[in-house]
Amino acid sequence: MISSRFWLSIVLVFFSVTAHAATYQSHQLQGNQLQLQTDEFTVSLSFKSKGSVEVLYQKACLKQLPSFALAAPEQQLAATLNEQPQQLEFATTDLTVRIDKAPFRLSYYRGDELVLAEEKGFFAHETLRGFRFQLQDDEKLLGTGQRVVGMDRRGQRLPLYNKASYGYGTEAQQMYFGLPAVLSSKKYLVLFDNSASGFVDLGKTEKDVLQFEAVAGRTSYIVMTATSYPALIEQYVTVTGKQPLPPRWAFGNFASRFGYRTESETRAIVDKFAAEDFPLDAVVLDLYWFGPDIQGHMGNLAWDKKAFPNPKDMISDFKAKGVNTVLITEPFVLSSSKRWNEAVQANALARDLAGKAKTFDFYFGNTGLVDVFSEEGSKWFEGIYNELADYGVAGWWGDLGEPEVHPADTIHSIGTADEIHNAYGHRWAELLYKNRLEQQAAQRPMIMMRSGFAGSQRFGMIPWTGDVSRSWEGLKPQVELSLQMGLLGMAYTHSDLGGFAGGEVFDKELYIRWLQYGVFQPVYRPHAQEQIAPEPVLHDKETKDILREYVKLRYRLLPYNYSLAYENSMTGMPLMRPLFFENEADTSLIANKDSYLWGDAFLVTPVTTAGVKSVAVQLPAGVWFDYWTDKVYQGGKTIQQPTDLTTLPVLVRAGSFVPMVPAVQSLKDYSSRQLELHYYHDSSVNSAKGMLYEDDGVSPDSLKSGQYELLTFGAVAKNNRLTLELNRTGLGYTGMPKQREVTLVVHQFAQNSELLVNGKSHRWVNSAAELTAGTAWFDKAKQQVRVKFNWDQAKVKVALQ
Template identity: 80%
Template sequence: MTIQYKICSFLLGSLVLLGSLLPAEAANYQSHIVQNDQLVVTTDEFQVLLTFKSTEAIEVVYQIDGQKQLPSFAIADHNARVAGKVTVADDILEFKTADLTARLKKSPFSVSYYRGNELLLAEEKGFFAHETLRGFRFKLQDDEKLLGTGQRVVGMDRRGQRLPLYNKASYGYTTEAQQMYFGLPAVMSSKKYLVLFDNSASGFVDLGKTEKEVLQFEAVAGRTAYILMAAPTYPKLIEEYVTVTGKQPLPPRWALGNFASRFGYRTEAETRAIVDKFAAEDFPLDAVVLDLYWFGPDIQGHMGNLAWDNKAFPNPKGMISDFKAKGVNTVLITEPFVLSTSKRWDEAVQAKALATDLAGKAKTFDFYFGNTGLVDVFSKEGTSWFEGIYNELAEYGVAGWWGDLGEPEVHPADAIHSIGTADEIHNAYGHRWAELVYQNRLDKQPEQRPMIMMRSGFAGSQRFGMIPWTGDVSRSWDGLKPQVELALQMGLLGLAYTHSDLGGFAGGEVFDKEMYIRWLQYGVFQPVYRPHAQEQIAPEPVLHDQETKDILREYVKLRYRLTPYNYTLAYQNSSTGMPLMRPLFFENEADTSLIANKDSYLWGDAFLVTPVTAAGVKSVPVQLPAGVWLDYWTGKAYQGGKTIEQPTDLTTLPVMVRAGSFVPMVPVVQSLKDYSSRQLELHYYHDKSISQAKGQMYEDDGKSPDSLSKGQYELLTFSAAAKGKSLAFEFNRTGLGYSGMPKQRETMLVVHQMAKPVNALVDGKALSWVNSAAELVAGSAYFDASKQQVLLKLHWDQAKARVVLE
């Protein structure tokens, strides 16, 4: 495969002069030109290249003669440019579009950014480069709050923190962690701008910790560039960010199902038994994940084998085929380390696939798993060798790829990669690894969407279909507590499939039944449903007591019933970058106090979820956004704009539904291989305060990588309009359709919280009323007085349909 990063075209100046020193005094403007829609400004100290990537995003690159520059790993389309208009005054140079203005002060040189007349962000010192330290300084405004920087457990507003920019494992973390698996050099402000330091090297981001009014990015090497984005709302700001850094491709639909996973299944017999156990216990299942025992009998000495241990797994191809016939997809762990004791060591060395030492030999070092080398995923040789392994494994029928330890977990500073030292590219290692796997799978299996789980990466990793998780969290209540914060922060910066090892991973010697149930309940309303843990306590719900199984079975089945709703969230994310889990401050952007809320979140637009994160809780405080909210379990209505206590017990996760929401559901299937929306349940949550409402449902074949780009999908749209005692619905559709699309849907419309109407009409034809839900057939309606629900059935074909209740 051709590596995306063609390094030679990105080197600005010498590759060897790393010790450039920029004098402390400020630079002064000398001249400027516009070339190919790029403004190039020359000062007496450096050049500045300003390029609009859209009307609301600008890339700014500072370069000094002789200073090594690495490529941009963040930018998805390096050729994307939008023309800007240049105006010149005595001491000011402006470069602007209709939405964003860069105002360059000539002497001393500095740049500030405006939306209209509103100042968004201004350089303070701006660019600095001193020996092995380089970066940028910006002025902060007194009242702004700062989010972003990736995985950290420090609170939602991160102003006042100084945080490492160095991806690093955080084993057994709980309620505080400043440095974790997936740091991101990007900050989102309550002033509706986002600034991304496009630098992959080891460094820090200082959000007003050292100097209260200064935001500082610093790194030991790497690219001296940043990207400034602005938008009128937070969702639009995220959309701008993913427009520049790349949108997440749709995952295969099965990735939204239930996973069987642990550390780890040791034999083929054990793996087959657990898959059978899910079916026997009536738990839907779509994937089984094999940790490192698939290539070795114990933890140490085998990493890098990456070939089946035939003693433990005598017939892997047959096993995977049998699972596939049941709708269960096999996901394999791989790591980038090749132990010197592994069967592939000599092969990797001869292929020149490994990072080298300063003498040019394969670099070796010790860590927990043994003496090892590290695949150089940046080199042509390392890429080719690693791809060969993935090609071999794909022949067995493997459907998903789990990249572990990709920070990399151990990365000596004197390890040399094809494009630089370990410290220069450390934070982009998982990013490049994800790209390698993604492109390889698309090349070899162009009819399948890649499924790639990885725990580390860089800005823009979402464009390679990366599904991150929050690492080796403590198996405890304190491990559960920060999971909403971690997922929300990652979703703000494009990594919307960030999820946790449900139930917790690390430690734990005694089964905490309540904590386990609460964590797996929360999992229904997060992007990936994957219990995973060390094996001394079973992570799989099917291996626990009857009460635990009975409670969680209904939650897993609810997850499957919600598939059309959840898949629509995936479509929205791939189209606009909108996270699946959404913070409450999206609801009222003027109220910056909402930024602090890390206890509740929105699952799409319809659901407001508040995980239970402490033992013995009988109610949870819920900060309700404006509008009317209904308790999902009881139907009790609450007026929004205040904090309530929502009752809960062990069987009920605190979930609210927004009045005016449409929630599509389908019958439960054992696996999503058998998914169909031919029988569709469409729930509408009515309230007299809602006069107009809209909803949508996205459908495609669940596997084709180009469904969106080719229009091979169906987008169902729903609307409701209330007038007096009449409530009218319209159903419609757009899109070119897809293979296997239902020609007709038997649709059950369920209208919640509504008094019995006199008439129910479909396309002007009155429906007959029946005496029980069991009697419902197409063309009939039923009123459930105990639940205050109107239920009616209709055959909905490809045409528009209209339903009126009056």
């Protein structure tokens, strides 16, 4: 319900700006694009989906840059135009744009509900341009990317200039990866498709006005609306592009630090993981792979053969063990580096005002910057990646891509630094992603970068939250950061587990708590400055014993986690989900940044304070199980969930299916031939569904070609009888198991006399050791029924009564 105060404010704004507002003159409709001419500017409206429309204002002599946010349209949409004497209405079935002719103004409706209206709308004065919208009194605002300012960001004025935030903790208004997009509790999203330096003012300066301003750039915004938050996110990724599936190994454990200095040290750490019985899928090499010191060598981007005499053999040996090599690269080329003259001669670098390669000083030395927007810069950079790929490198880490230092008088092929700054990492990711697909068409790119723009997810970007303080203050905001990024497409945002910056004394509890949290976030990558080892295998026995089980749990959950990746690639649904998704009518839930949903099944509350024995958990409606004990909690209230150093507070929703497999040393040996399927039963749940997505873990075309298998699970409870049904669909893939040995675990189900699998009785045994295919066992202590059978046909039905 829109308040009377809101309507009053609209009227007041109408009278206050009438004298300065533009006036409609004419319009022209071509397909799904409407072009409007006013006495001040031209406006083009183009529907990008049924629930989204792009609005582009163009004024004479105002330079426009290309869109960076928009993906190629998936389909042509039918739109209707209705003309009245004072208004035009341009609409699809899901979104209507109302155009007032005098004064000229755009408003956006979902059905009959006004969701967003321009206030002044477009403005352009000298070197400042942007948009103003009217805010409703009771709406809450999220978005804008990486910030530590709380979940509801209304009342903030936030810079839009990607910038390093070294050693941040519980407050940070400006960070590595800003996003010029705002998501409202009124279920609309407005994305400003402008890469220039600017600000977004979310009711800070004027409490009822949302204002975007920039010093240059494209004068365009996209409005999206939907009836639910997940549907709104799906609109966003439909417009800006969907995240391709990462390679399966990216869900495994990473060995990473700043940094491994020699080949022998790198080999030793990989061997150490195996010796300590810790699974491992990747080793990450920081800048020492191309130089012996931190300063003076950036831009070499070739192996330092003194430190790494046999990199090809090393990478090949790692690959045989299932360990993939990830290399850091940066876009800076120092004038002291071995490639400086080569880069200058190739015209690969951004220029100064005299037209020469621009140089400037920063921490690593005197440097130039690759112009990733130019054909010459792109070609030069691609050549380096091609060289490195020949060594067998499997993953790419792009660092400092804000760019970390970017003088305003740096000239790129399409504009100045301030015009394109926020799109630099985005364009770098695009260059690398397309190059890898072109050169390695059968392999999914793995690209980890800390800065980008709206839509960077379509280039497979995996962001992290930067150089966080190695402290409790650094751990506290990690959920907020990942949740906010996931709302805007960047669903693989993760943290340097254990913290990166500072810390002279090992805080064992902090370290364990951070790595426990890592099991239920997108990428498992401990990484830190080397004065305290980031690798769990280098710590004391208790630390290793606790964390070994958590790393193995990460591997056991691979079928569940990989299915979340599938869901994200199809719909944009983030892997980490805020609690307000559970009850969209209760906007107070937006503030919760302590707990989150990992997929649909798990409710996770990281421990972010030392020495606690319990944590407060705000339970959504329904019934919830303690993951470790199967203790049952009734939802809709706040509980104190017990915890100790060995247990991360995790709950599982009643009615959930959680597929698991035995842990392996590396995901190269992953298989679901032995599948453990958990169903969390409660009498309050009459029916439930689940699924498991499987493919070869490698092919970039798995989804497009249909080369995958989708396992679906269903449960129906009626009259003390529980029926579970398992189905298999899809074209299949190379290496797909033709038969699976399934252990079905039904939680909180008392033993009964009858158990049928496809209509045939299963024999009850007396212990877990006797459990084989065709038998069942009741674990009295845990109140679990375990049923084992072979699944070698399209459908299996299990009935318990």
